[in-house]
Ligand SMILES: O=C(O)CCC(=O)C(=O)O
């Protein structure tokens with residue numbers, strides 16, 4: 001068993017020299033810095049073994065029936081998520097991604113810290129990106145990739161970085177294809193033909209070491225994702241992902257070969273509020289070192305996402321992903337409120353120049 005280490009942070013500034021090291025597997029108790037209050041962990045009841053009717057829907061993309069579009073629309077509206085099977089991403093590629101992520105997180109702490117996220121940067125090794133909004137430390141570590149992984153991979157494996165990069169690049173390509181396909185299907189379910197081209201993405205690798213007291217710790221705190229959609233691959237053995245659905249935390253059990261699709265805030269905006277950007281979190285366990293990989297997909301830079309439908313009925317103003325990320329950094333879970341149009345102002349009818357979708361039903365012109 002590799003020695004898994006978790007870097008902890010006490011004053012939530014992601015500066016490498018302020019990180020202290022805890023050997024997560026060797027501690028018998030969750031230290032105070034990582035102990036979340038019971039009301040935060042148990043804010044809603046958990047449904048750990050949901051029956052089929054209580055579970056997030058599983059949708060088969062290879063199904064010949066024309067219901068796939070309707071199923072996706074319904075899942076996005078009622079759950080803000082679904083699991084997808086019958087996609088073209090090969091199971092071996094998902095396995096390789098997971099084993100490369102395990103190889104990375106099993107490196108000794110001082111090696112991982114060579115690729116620590118510099119302040120102000122989004123790529124590299126460190127605590128989950130949302131950590132700065134919480135005073136308690138999460139029981140996880142992350143590695144964020146945006147664009148080429150080469151520079152950061154070289155810091156981790158000066159000689160032997162090619163294998164990691166090859167897998168990441170293949171995976172990103174496959175996910176981009178799938179994300180663009182899913183976006184077309186989602187738009188169809190909203191009555192629009194069209195799609196997004198040249199989408200951009202961030203790949204977030206997450207590692208959740210085993211935890212001696214899972215009830216007192218938090219793997220990844222409740223949040224929504226910011227982009228159009230997220231495609232999440234979770235490792236097989238352990239449950240961890242939970243979606244907030246009807247005021248309960250509903251577990252999403254890993255299904256071999258399936259990928260979890262999560263509607264992000266921009267997906268909610270695009271649908272003019274019809275699709276839910278679902279609040280989700282990851283919990284930890286005593287036995288399994290869990291890995292997940294979140295492919296967070298957004299429009300290409302500069303493209304403003306604007307709600308579909310009649311401009312007079314828009315509930316949100318148009319935003320680019322970059323602009324929205326700025327609002328998230330400032331307001332976190334209130335960011336979506338900050339772009340809400342409350343009154344019949346000019347904004348509602350305002351110019352949609354550069355928006356990804358045309359204002360008429362049935363045509364979505366996307367750049
Ligand atoms: O690990 C998980 O299941 C959730 C990951 C996630 O939500 C994220 O990276 O945004």
Ligand SMILES: [Fe+2]
Pocket residue numbers: 223224225230280294
């Ligand atoms: Fe997420």
